[in-house]
Amino acid sequence: MFSAHPSRPRLTVVKDAERSLAERALGHVDELYGLAAHLCSSTSDAEDLVQDTYERALAGASRFEQDTNLRAWLFRILRNCFIDQARRKKIVLEIPDDGLDTIAPDSWEADKLEQLRYLGASEVSAAIAALPIELRFVVLLDVEGFSEAETADILRCPAGTVKSRLSRAKARLRAVLKETR
Amino acid sequence: MSDEADRLIAAALRDHARPPAPPHLRRKLERRYLDGQRRRWLVPSLSALAGAAIAALVLLIVRPAPPPVVDARPAPAPVVDTAAEAVGDHLRVLGARGLGVETNNMHNVKPWFAGKLDFTPPLSFVGDDEFQLKGGDVAIFFGHKSAAFVYARRLHVISLFVFESSGTPSSERTIQGFHVLTWGTPGFGFALVSDVNWDDLRALQTRLQ
Numbered sequence A: 001m002f003s004a005h006p007s008r009p010r011l012t013v014v015k016d017a018e019r020s021l022a023e024r025a026l027g028h029v030d031e032l033y034g035l036a037a038h039l040c041s042s043t044s045d046a047e048d049l050v051q052d053t054y055e056r057a058l059a060g061a062s063r064f065e066q067d068t069n070l071r072a073w074l075f076r077i078l079r080n081c082f083i084d085q086a087r088r089k090k091i092v093l094e095i096p097d098d099g100l101d102t103i104a105p106d107s108w109e110a111d112k113l114e115q116l117r118y119l120g121a122s123e124v125s126a127a128i129a130a131l132p133i134e135l136r137f138v139v140l141l142d143v144e145g146f147s148e149a150e151t152a153d154i155l156r157c158p159a160g161t162v163k164s165r166l167s168r169a170k171a172r173l174r175a176v177l178k179e180t181r
Numbered sequence B: 001m002s003d004e005a006d007r008l009i010a011a012a013l014r015d016h017a018r019p020p021a022p023p024h025l026r027r028k029l030e031r032r033y034l035d036g037q038r039r040r041w042l043v044p045s046l047s048a049l050a051g052a053a054i055a056a057l058v059l060l061i062v063r064p065a066p067p068p069v070v071d072a073r074p075a076p077a078p079v080v081d082t083a084a085e086a087v088g089d090h091l092r093v094l095g096a097r098g099l100g101v102e103t104n105n106m107h108n109v110k111p112w113f114a115g116k117l118d119f120t121p122p123l124s125f126v127g128d129d130e131f132q133l134k135g136g137d138v139a140i141f142f143g144h145k146s147a148a149f150v151y152a153r154r155l156h157v158i159s160l161f162v163f164e165s166s167g168t169p170s171s172e173r174t175i176q177g178f179h180v181l182t183w184g185t186p187g188f189g190f191a192l193v194s195d196v197n198w199d200d201l202r203a204l205q206t207r208l209q
Helices: A010-026 A029-039 A043-059 A070-089 A110-116 A121-129 A133-143 A148-155 A159-178 B002-016 B023-034 B046-062 B082-095 B106-112 B198-208
Strands: B132-141 B144-153 B156-164 B171-175 B178-185 B188-194
Touching: A010 A043, A010 A070, A010 B023, A010 B171, A029 A043, A029 A070, A029 A121, A029 A133, A029 B023, A029 B171, A043 A070, A043 B023, A070 A133, A070 A148, A110 B002, A121 A133, A121 A159, A121 B002, A133 A148, A133 A159, A133 B002, A148 A159, A159 B002, B082 B132, B082 B144, B082 B156, B082 B171, B082 B178, B082 B188, B106 B132, B132 B156, B144 B198, B156 B198, B178 B198, B188 B198
Parallel strands: none
Antiparallel strands: B132 B144, B144 B156, B156 B188, B171 B178, B178 B188
């Protein structure tokens, strides 16, 4: 690929390509931090997770395949970094069976529905924090606009698993937010 | 009712579940990965390292006393935040009572800019069923006049800003919940902003390019 510019030193071309990738990657810092903030117990941990993600991503820049989804690649790396941290800290990632994925659609009174229109950041954060880690991933990747197939690719699991986790996560969020206020 | 609850919860998540990165984290990452003095992943060849070592040794021998240590690294260049500027202008579009020209006919919109801008927006996409043109207006982008085109995707508003620029990098960012795509062509920069999903925004970008 780089041999198309024989007169240009190879290092300079690589430098340009890697700088370009770094610039593009840094364009996603808000999205990555948005996910990290809901996975970690403190803002400093979230910042460390994002920094680890960029460290790993840009150290392995040569492994990124051009014309593939940079954003999904970064989220996958963030997940891997988080799992490594979770193992070190012995954080439980499994989803306990609470039966919420089998419950029938619940009923909502009009005033409770109306309250959902006025949810604030603290209530939303608390509801997300009530989810097991794996459900937070599917919910937040859904919020970021990833399709079920893309989320499955990021999480390295079948699309059917993403679908069922999303359903469980929604049921849990409804259950938590119904009790809010 | 569960569906309605899910819809409202999803809207609340979009609005509140995406705290932006702290500015100091962004600056730290930019310094680490974009500052030319500290691009740590750029590994020079062994011969270059050897050459540098020899040169350093010669300098040490020639100079009896080392000069005082001065941090000669240039201050980081201010980051021209095109995406953030675009979001600000998109919010102004959303808050405006109307557009300068409101029509779904591009052949009426582009001539409207004549005399209002110093350039003709290089745009050929006239809108279609999925991305309906709503009109255009003049926006101020980094202190200069730019062309704003407004498209609708279902109930969502999409702003496209076209401005004179010698080098707008391609980027994808989310700021305050809005997705922003930027790219450049020789002489012009483009910024697309909306709360539509990434797939829709990229689909419009493809039509525009």
